[in-house]
Amino acid sequence: MTEDSIKQANKRLLVRLLIVVVAMFGFGFALVPVYSVFCKITGLNGKTSNEVAKDTSGPIDDKRIVTVEFLASLNESAPWEFHPEIAKLKVHPGEFYHIAYYAKNLTDQPLVGQAIPSVAPGLAASHFQKIECFCFSKQDFKPGEGRDMPVTFRIDTALPAEITTVTLSYTFFKLNEVAHQD
Amino acid sequence: MSTATHVHEEHHEGPASGLTRWLFTTNHKDIGTLYLLFSLLMFFIGGTMALVIRAELFEPGLQIVEPYFFNQMTTMHALIMIFGAVMPAFVGLANWLLPMMIGAPDMALPRMNNWSFWILPFAFTLLLSTLFMQGGGPAGGWTMYPPLVLQMGAAFPFVIFSVHLMGMSSIMGAINVIATILNMRAPGMNLLKMPLFVWTWLITAFLLIAVMPVLAGAVTMLLTDKFFGTSFFNAAGGGDPVMFQHIFWFFGHPEVYIMILPAFGVVSQIIPTFARKPLFGYSSMVYATASIAFLSFIVWAHHMFTVGMPLGGELFFMYATMLIAVPTGVKVFNWVSTMWKGSMTFETPMLFAIAFVILFTIGGFSGLMLAMTPADFQYQDTYFVVAHFHYVLVPGAVFSIMAAVYYWLPKWTGHMYDEKLGKIHFWLSVIGVNLLFFPMHFLGLAGMPRRIPDYALQFTGFNEIATYGAFLFGFSQLLFVYIVFKTIRGGQKATSQVWEGAEGLEWTLSSPPPYHSFETAPVVK
Numbered sequence: 001m002t003e004d005s006i007k008q009a010n011k012r013l014l015v016r017l018l019i020v021v022v023a024m025f026g027f028g029f030a031l032v033p034v035y036s037v038f039c040k041i042t043g044l045n046g047k048t049s050n051e052v053a054k055d056t057s058g059p060i061d062d063k064r065i066v067t068v069e070f071l072a073s074l075n076e077s078a079p080w081e082f083h084p085e086i087a088k089l090k091v092h093p094g095e096f097y098h099i100a101y102y103a104k105n106l107t108d109q110p111l112v113g114q115a116i117p118s119v120a121p122g123l124a125a126s127h128f129q130k131i132e133c134f135c136f137s138k139q140d141f142k143p144g145e146g147r148d149m150p151v152t153f154r155i156d157t158a159l160p161a162e163i164t165t166v167t168l169s170y171t172f173f174k175l176n177e178v179a180h181q182d
Numbered sequence: 183m184s185t186a187t188h189v190h191e192e193h194h195e196g197p198a199s200g201l202t203r204w205l206f207t208t209n210h211k212d213i214g215t216l217y218l219l220f221s222l223l224m225f226f227i228g229g230t231m232a233l234v235i236r237a238e239l240f241e242p243g244l245q246i247v248e249p250y251f252f253n254q255m256t257t258m259h260a261l262i263m264i265f266g267a268v269m270p271a272f273v274g275l276a277n278w279l280l281p282m283m284i285g286a287p288d289m290a291l292p293r294m295n296n297w298s299f300w301i302l303p304f305a306f307t308l309l310l311s312t313l314f315m316q317g318g319g320p321a322g323g324w325t326m327y328p329p330l331v332l333q334m335g336a337a338f339p340f341v342i343f344s345v346h347l348m349g350m351s352s353i354m355g356a357i358n359v360i361a362t363i364l365n366m367r368a369p370g371m372n373l374l375k376m377p378l379f380v381w382t383w384l385i386t387a388f389l390l391i392a393v394m395p396v397l398a399g400a401v402t403m404l405l406t407d408k409f410f411g412t413s414f415f416n417a418a419g420g421g422d423p424v425m426f427q428h429i430f431w432f433f434g435h436p437e438v439y440i441m442i443l444p445a446f447g448v449v450s451q452i453i454p455t456f457a458r459k460p461l462f463g464y465s466s467m468v469y470a471t472a473s474i475a476f477l478s479f480i481v482w483a484h485h486m487f488t489v490g491m492p493l494g495g496e497l498f499f500m501y502a503t504m505l506i507a508v509p510t511g512v513k514v515f516n517w518v519s520t521m522w523k524g525s526m527t528f529e530t531p532m533l534f535a536i537a538f539v540i541l542f543t544i545g546g547f548s549g550l551m552l553a554m555t556p557a558d559f560q561y562q563d564t565y566f567v568v569a570h571f572h573y574v575l576v577p578g579a580v581f582s583i584m585a586a587v588y589y590w591l592p593k594w595t596g597h598m599y600d601e602k603l604g605k606i607h608f609w610l611s612v613i614g615v616n617l618l619f620f621p622m623h624f625l626g627l628a629g630m631p632r633r634i635p636d637y638a639l640q641f642t643g644f645n646e647i648a649t650y651g652a653f654l655f656g657f658s659q660l661l662f663v664y665i666v667f668k669t670i671r672g673g674q675k676a677t678s679q680v681w682e683g684a685e686g687l688e689w690t691l692s693s694p695p696p697y698h699s700f701e702t703a704p705v706v707k
Contacts, residue, residue: 006366010290010291013361013364014361017357020392022395024394025395025398026399027396031428031429032414032425035425035428036422171417173417174418
């Protein structure tokens with residue numbers, strides 16, 4: 001090869017490799033939706049749907065009993081009192097149950113909160129269906145306001161047989177500083 | 183750019199004089215020297231931080247530094263050693279050696295070469311300056327996990343931008359390496375005739391351009407989460423902090439091979455020379471390197487077994503990780519077979535290379551232990567992990583760099599180094615490094631956590647030994663600096679071939695080689 005043709009080849013390779021670099025930079029960002037979709041489909045990470053369950057029909061399995069535990073936690077000591085009204089409930093798969101979480105704004109400022117649900121074990125997440133939940137929307141609190149917030153849920157009958165206890169956990173986040181929400 | 187044009191017009195000129203020679207140089211040897219000296223400086227800065235850590239851990243309780251400063255030391259030590267010492271040292275070796283090994287006059291893209299080096303001093307000035315900022319430097323670990331990393335003070339954007347700069351430098355260096363190897367080879371030098379150091383660097387360069395942009399993306403997401411209200415890793419906005427770990431280790435695991443594959447190349451050059459036998463299983467070495475590089479992309483989650491993955495995921499990442507032991511084993515057995523029945527002599531480069539094979543293998547074995555998911559739940563975040571990665575990085579990568587310097591220094595400078603001092607340096611280093619890191623295995627198995635400035639009383643004995651080893655190892659490196667500078671300034675004249683058993687194009691050039699390596703390409707048969 002002559003000197004000029006080597007220079008040409010170098011330039012061509014440089015451009016191609018730079019395209020790879022830009023593509024990989026984009027790939028890093030593409031991993032975000034890929035992981036989210038992957039977790040939603042497989043229920044890994046305990047990610048449970050934050051939307052109203054559509055199909056509410058189906059049989060009730062009254063021979064089987066599953067214990068559902070309720071947890072509440074606050075992110076970075078957000079200024080709320082936050083707890084479920086009951087710690088656990090024995091349920092039949094397929095039947096709907098209604099419970100409530102209590103939250104109270106402990107400041108003299110109006111606050112906006114958002115609860116993020118998580119289900120453990122992760123494999124149970126896709127079998128946990130909610131038709132009513134305070135986690136579906138942002139929650140506004142007047143200064144010092146406290147109230148009960150409802151959850152209506154069921155565990156579907158397809159829950160793997162080896163799972164006998166399911167934990168539903170809510171983390172309450174203070175939203176006032178989070179400018180943008182998913 | 184007066185120097186650059188000057189050199190271009192009059193090909194037979196030597197280097198320009200003065201400071202501008204180094205500032206404007208586009209010569210692969212000058213840039214290689216700059217990289218190597220820069221990495222030596224960073225090695226001492228990062229090493230000083232390691233000595234602060236070891237001094238604090240000499241006895242239980244808090245003696246020397248505040249816990250918050252201790253955390254800054256562990257974080258900065260890692261960032262500086264990885265991005266400032268090991269990676270630039272290998273790029274420096276690549277700059278010096280690749281054109282000479284493949285019969286090229288210089289690197290393919292010399293101006294970009296200049297740029298990729300001169301970004302680094304700015305990147306590390308930026309990074310080191312954070313130690314003096316309000317709230318101190320980064321202290322949440324070099325892995326920068328959110329949400330902890332987002333609590334950093336004023337230093338946060340500076341750290342992110344310095345990581346961006348380091349990434350740009352590495353990417354430009356890697357592109358240059360690929361272009362040089364693919365386009366600049368002498369006639370007759372086909373791919374499967376290339377020396378193994380060239381092969382390992384070609385594969386490393388592809389790893390670099392594949393994963394450094396992913397790291398840049400990950401830290402950019404941290405930046406926008408902190409300052410622009412995005413919620414990539416913020417659960418309140420629908421994000422997920424564990425996702426950062428997935429993205430980070432998608433970069434992070436290939437990164438550990440970026441730091442070790444060129445070391446494999448160096449050792450594969452040195453052992454045949456001093457065993458006076460050709461390398462055993464050349465093509466299996468090439469394929470093993472390529473398989474390690476491929477596997478490195480599908481094992482990242484073994485760094486995060488304890489985040490709560492389903493059983494299927496843990497099993498997949500465990501088996502995939504263990505699979506890496508196969509090509510690595512091929513390499514180790516090939517090195518041993520090369521030495522088998524060879525007429526071996528034990529000059530300093532060979533001593534470092536043999537120590538590399540043995541001690542790197544120890545690090546590989548502890549890696550296999552960590553790869554076992556159920557065992558990893560116990561080892562996670564203990565000193566066992568610290569022992570593991572220091573065994574593969576210090577007597578692994580760093581020893582191979584020292585072996586390379588002793589091996590090629592006579593070629594670079596035209597002078598033989600002081601063999602007696604070299605051997606003293608080797609024995610001090612190898613004793614120091616084992617005193618330093620071997621006790622950490624026991625500490626980790628007994629449950630001592632990493633990144634904590636204090637520990638329970640029963641860990642005192644092993645920590646004392648490790649600290650003695652750290653100071654022995656650290657201060658012996660001053661001898662290394664003395665030997666290198668003494669050799670640069672003078673010494674017994676080296677022949678072109680330097681070593682009796684050395685083979686390859688770089689040994690056909692004079693010692694020191696001409697400023698432009700091969701003006702007319704040699705023909706390889």
